[in-house]
Amino acid sequence: MEKRFYKVYVPVTLDVDSDGNIYPRSIVWEDGHVYEIDRLKYRCRAASTKVGGCGMRYTVMIEGKETYLFEEDGRWFVEAKDAS
Amino acid sequence: MDRIILHCDMNNFYASVECMLRPELRDKPVAVCGSVEERHGIVLAKNYKAKAYGVKTAEAIWQAKQKCPNLVIVEPHYEQYLRFSKLAREIYSRYTDRIEPYGMDECWLDITGCTRGRSGFEIADEIRRTVKFELGLTISVGVSFNKIFAKLGSDLKKPDAITVIERASFREIVWPLDASEMLGVGRSTTRKLLYYGIHTIGELANAPEELLKHIAGKNGLALKRYASGEDYSPVTHQDYVMPIKSIGHGITTIQDLENSAEVWSIMLELSQDIGSKLMKNKKRAGGVAISIRDNELFSKEWQCQLSLPTQSPSYIAKAAFELFVRGYGWARPIRSVTVRAIYLTDSDAPIQYNVWTDPEKLEKRERLDLAVEAIRNRFGKDAIRNAVLLMPMKLPEERRVELVMPTGMVS
Numbered sequence: 001m002e003k004r005f006y007k008v009y010v011p012v013t014l015d016v017d018s019d020g021n022i023y024p025r026s027i028v029w030e031d032g033h034v035y036e037i038d039r040l041k042y043r044c045r046a047a048s049t050k051v052g053g054c055g056m057r058y059t060v061m062i063e064g065k066e067t068y069l070f071e072e073d074g075r076w077f078v079e080a081k082d083a084s
Numbered sequence: 085m086d087r088i089i090l091h092c093d094m095n096n097f098y099a100s101v102e103c104m105l106r107p108e109l110r111d112k113p114v115a116v117c118g119s120v121e122e123r124h125g126i127v128l129a130k131n132y133k134a135k136a137y138g139v140k141t142a143e144a145i146w147q148a149k150q151k152c153p154n155l156v157i158v159e160p161h162y163e164q165y166l167r168f169s170k171l172a173r174e175i176y177s178r179y180t181d182r183i184e185p186y187g188m189d190e191c192w193l194d195i196t197g198c199t200r201g202r203s204g205f206e207i208a209d210e211i212r213r214t215v216k217f218e219l220g221l222t223i224s225v226g227v228s229f230n231k232i233f234a235k236l237g238s239d240l241k242k243p244d245a246i247t248v249i250e251r252a253s254f255r256e257i258v259w260p261l262d263a264s265e266m267l268g269v270g271r272s273t274t275r276k277l278l279y280y281g282i283h284t285i286g287e288l289a290n291a292p293e294e295l296l297k298h299i300a301g302k303n304g305l306a307l308k309r310y311a312s313g314e315d316y317s318p319v320t321h322q323d324y325v326m327p328i329k330s331i332g333h334g335i336t337t338i339q340d341l342e343n344s345a346e347v348w349s350i351m352l353e354l355s356q357d358i359g360s361k362l363m364k365n366k367k368r369a370g371g372v373a374i375s376i377r378d379n380e381l382f383s384k385e386w387q388c389q390l391s392l393p394t395q396s397p398s399y400i401a402k403a404a405f406e407l408f409v410r411g412y413g414w415a416r417p418i419r420s421v422t423v424r425a426i427y428l429t430d431s432d433a434p435i436q437y438n439v440w441t442d443p444e445k446l447e448k449r450e451r452l453d454l455a456v457e458a459i460r461n462r463f464g465k466d467a468i469r470n471a472v473l474l475m476p477m478k479l480p481e482e483r484r485v486e487l488v489m490p491t492g493m494v495s
Contacts, residue, residue: 005107047220052105054171054219073167 004082007051012069012076024058024069027078035062037069046070050079086251088204089319090193091226091234092211094172095243097189098129101168102158104220113137114156117145122480123336123419128160132243165189168219173322175214179207183322190238192231194319208246216244230315233258235267254313259286268307273300285311330373331361334422337478340379341418347408349472352401353479354423356460356469359397362425363457368393368435370427372403378416386411392441393429396453398470400425 008030015023026036039061047054048070055072070077094100098116103109113134118124125145137152148155169188176183182194195207204227215223222244226237229251236258237247249257263285264274276299282288288296289311296304309315333354341347351374362369373387386407394400404423412418437443459468 045218047104047216047218049220050107052107052220054104 005050005079006082007048007053007077008080009075009077022071024060024076027062027069027076037062038064041066048077048079051077053077085196086229087194087196088199088207089228089231089234090195090204090208090211091228091231091238092172092176092191092193092215092223093225093238093242094168094189094215095222095224096129096131096135097168097221098160098165099131099134100221101164102161103131105161105164106158109156109158112156113139113152113154114158115139115145115148116160117148117157119159120145122338168221171219172215172221172223175211175218177322179211181322182319184320184324186235190235192234192319205246205248208248212244212246228254230310230313231317231319232267232310232315233313236261236265239265251313255286258311258313259284259289261285263288263311266307266310268303268310273303273307276300328365328367328428330424330426330428331358331365331367331369332373332422332424333357334375334420335479336377336420337418338480339478341421341478344405344409344414346478347418347421348401348405349475349477350421350479351404351408351423352397352470353473353477354421355397355401355404356465358400358423358425359395359453360457360460362395362428362431363454366431367425367428368395368431368433369400369425370429371425372400372407373424373426374404374407374411375422375424376408376412376418377420379419380416381419382416383420384411387426389427391438392435392446393427393433395431396449397456398453399449 011028013025015025017023023040024037026034028034037060040058041061042059044057045055046057048057048068053070053072055070058069058071060067060069068079099114102116103114111133113131113136115127115130115134117127127139127141127143127145127148129141130139134148134152134155137155139148139152139155145157165188173183173185173191176191176193180193180195180198184192186192195204199207208225208227212223212225215221224238224242224244225246226234226240226249227246228234228237228249233249233254237249240247261284263269263277263282266285266288269277277283277288280295280299282291288307291308293305293308296308298304300307335350335354337350341350369390370393371387371389373385375383375385377383388403388407390399390403400423456468
């Protein structure tokens with residue numbers, strides 16, 4: 001069966017260096033759990049084909065898994081898998 | 085050396101943006117439609133699924149629903165369309181600074197001298213892929229040596245495709261096409277051309293000049309040049325702002341207007357905005373035009389010159405209303421009213437008074453208008469208004485996003 005995704009806006013902790021570069025450090029999931037971002041792998045402009053929307057896409061490692069974190073007009077979202 | 089001009093056309097723009105933002109819509113027939121309550125209930129854009137059912141742009145929602153009962157109707161989100169339109173132009177601007185928009189979803193790009201040894205096709209393809217990746221939208225691109233053929237090319241293969249029309253081979257590609265495919269050949273020109281047996285762009289290119297001049301005046305000659313690949317019009321710089329020729333406002337009321345008093349208040353309301361815009365753009369109106377559409381969708385336009393150029397909303401409204409009273413016979417109730425300020429001159433240009441002008445009165449009037457404008461700017465448009473406008477009016481809700489519609493490049 002095809003996996004379904006939905007858009008979840010999340011609170012994000014960011015570091016900004018003196019050049020203005022942004023580094024996401026952690027996100028807070030819907031249930032309040034804080035997920036640390038282990039590593040920022042890549043950053044580019046991209047659209048989310050799974051849940052819609054476009055902006056700056058950060059490819060990050062969270063608990064050993066690669067995932068996308070999007071910044072769209074100041075708000076941050078992830079592509080969440082539908083549990084059902 | 086030939087120029088390299090691209091025409092980028094974002095496919096089914098409104099519908100594509102909606103489907104992009106709401107992926108659950110992607111596999112359904114979707115039409116973006118105006119609001120029924122405000123009587124804009126027509127199809128503005130549709131996706132390919134809806135197109136397959138025969139849903140057409142500009143038809144009424146009920147007609148579209150008849151053809152496709154499970155059609156998903158979504159309301160337009162102009163702020164998103166503007167955002168994506170801007171983002172697309174930002175991508176184009178990585179390649180050239182000569183970007184000429186034609187409406188929200190189309191642009192010409194002149195990439196002559198910016199190719200770094202690559203071909204027009206290669207750059208077009210890179211732009212196509214970038215837009216798809218970054219915005220999640222597809223575009224079709226026409227690549228050619230002039231604007232007319234670039235635009236034509238972007239219409240030939242869509243979506244998500246590129247068409248190259250080269251000087252060496254344009255006759256084989258372009259000339260067999262219907263004349264109406266070419267920019268500048270509208271419905272009435274097509275009809276006239278058909279009457280003289282001109283069906284294709286090739287026939288247009290090879291038609292005698294005298295005949296075309298007879299059919300469509302000097303436009304006819306321009307069309308012949310375009311059809312022969314002799315369009316030299318430049319792609320304007322991205323910072324170029326077109327000089328304003330007229331400032332107008334129109335409204336489709338939520339119910340038909342039944343009497344002149346109602347028309348007067350609508351005109352006053354419209355003129356208020358026109359006055360603001362004239363002041364903002366430092367222009368004066370030398371004339372006023374109105375266009376009235378009745379509830380059978382028949383529309384007619386009247387215009388007049390003003391004895392003195394003005395920015396005054398009340399003066400413009402009065403002139404508009406006079407035109408209306410003189411021209412309209414109230415055969416049917418009215419559906420929409422448009423007022424335009426025309427023959428614009430710079431507001432600091434000297435004005436020729438006549439013998440009967442009372443400069444003192446004029447100055448007083450001007451001071452009053454400026455004061456009203458200042459209050460509107462500071463406290464909002466509803467802070468001060470003519471008392472007659474406090475009556476219930478059949479006005480639709482304020483449109484938040486200003487739209488700039490493409491205008492013909494053939495003049």
